[in-house]
Amino acid sequence: MAVDRLLPTEEAEDLIDLVRDIADRELGSRVELHESTETYPEGLFGTLGKAGLLGLPYPEEFGGGGQPYEVYLQVLEELAARWAAVAVATSVHTLACHPLNAYGTDAQKERWLPGALAGDLVGGYSLSEPQAGSDAASLACKAERTGAGYRITGTKAWITHGGKAGFYALFARTAPGGNGVSCFLAPGAAEGLSFGAPEKKMGLQGIPTCAAYWDGAELDADRLLGAEGQGLQIAFSALDSGRLGIAACATGVAQAALDAATAYANERTTFGRKIIDHQGLGFLLADMAAAVDSARATYLDAARRRDAGRPFGRQASVAKLIATDAAMKVTTDAVQVLGGYGYTRDFPVERYMREAKIMQIFEGTNQIQRLVISRGLGR
Structure with missing residues (x-):
């Protein structure tokens, strides 16, 4: 199910439409093969680079997309809903470009940044x-x-x-x-x-x-x-933005799990009714939907603060904490909705559950996020 997004410009709406098309065609069609065989998708990041998706939040003068973080993160979410590993690698690439863009000299940026933003070098x-x-x-x-x-x-x-x-x-x-x-x-x-x-x-x-x-x-x-x-100083300045990338990826995985569980609940029948019409399961799906919407709202709030030039470190930690914990809960519940089928590799929800776990760990564990948030409250 396509997310009904509130985007800041018509250009951003066109970008999301493009991303959905690329994600369905290039990611959705290949994810099961490469994840099951543990093989690298050669050429895929070149395709993403040619489409302009590897430099979205960076300056146009160096070949970037000049997009606000609010838009870039929603692109990441769309990618993650099809293939989490590719979305995470895209987020890491964006993180790796930050020291060069923010701390590099003009000569360094002119030499290396265009190739990085074009995807020539991931x-x-x-x-x-x-x-x-x-x-x-x-x-x-x-x-x-x-x-x-x-x-x-x-x-x-x-x-x-x-x-x-x-x-x-x-x-x-x-x-x-x-x-x-x-x-x-x-x-x-x-x-x-x-x-x-x-x-x-x-x-x-x-x-x-x-x-x-x-x-x-x-x-x-x-x-x-x-x-x-x-x-x-460079590492920590990049990590606040990187945590937002992981929050967006986690939200994408959670959305995919919610979509899969909802579709199954609308098709599966028991006792003469679709299982979504049984209140116990319908309420479970409602809680999953609320968790996904809440996760998206937290990362967008932090991103809008970043775009406005306001402090966003605490909000980035909140977004990473909320979104990744939500993804773990939603994907676990999606497996439950599908019952025995959810525990098999015939359906993608078990993969979503496995993918969600690491998001509570990297870019600062969620225990570290709680430490960052509590220290902020102490100050």
Whole structure:
């Protein structure tokens, strides 16, 4: 069921229509094959890039779409309703472009940003490490100065698009202490960079997630984004927006689960009536619909604050918390609506349930979101 969206412009309405057409044709037709075989959809991100979907919230002067975040997030939601892994990878790509766009010099942006926004190079975000997930200040991967630039040594973990991305927003330590982390625009095929085997995940299996091993790889000095020691500031400024991306993806998965459950409840009959007409199940579906609408409202509120130039960090954490918890509940209930069929792979709701779980974990666990929100209340 197409969501009845309230979009700010006629241009945005046309964009959503285009996205729905592309998502149905390119994502909906391929998702089951690639998720079931755990194979990468070669060429798909090139298609999304040519359609202008990989640079939507970035400036038109560099090839971006110049769209407000409110519109970009609703595009992500439409993609996620067809294929969550692709939507998450698109959100991560947008996140990886942020340090270059916000902290890069004019020369750096002119050199690298057009290709990234066009999808010629898909980006990955390389912040986490095996011992440093939510505690980003504990990063151990080192960037040591050389005569020509920096030598990178260490291990990074949980990289979406790892081994497939054309560049990575890489965070590495240039000095001891909390202000010693710096950000680099690292090429995806650097000598001395290798990747581990893809993680064997519960869901999102069409896009690889893996570790990266930096064994003395050399980066030119112009690969540094911002100043030395500014890395955590850059990382955290990007994460607020990234959390909104995950909130939109979670809402898309929840909407897909609601649609599947509603369609089934309108077709299945028991005791001479469609099961949706039994009050117990009808009320369950009503609660699912309310959860999806609430999730969408929270991420749109945060996005509109961002677009207006107002603080939105707390609202981003609220949106990520509400939307991902809602997705977990709605997808679980969708399995329940379908009964035994919901537990089989003949219907997509079991996949939605598996996909929803990780969204409560990455881009800051929901426990971290509660910490961010409570600290804000304390201040």
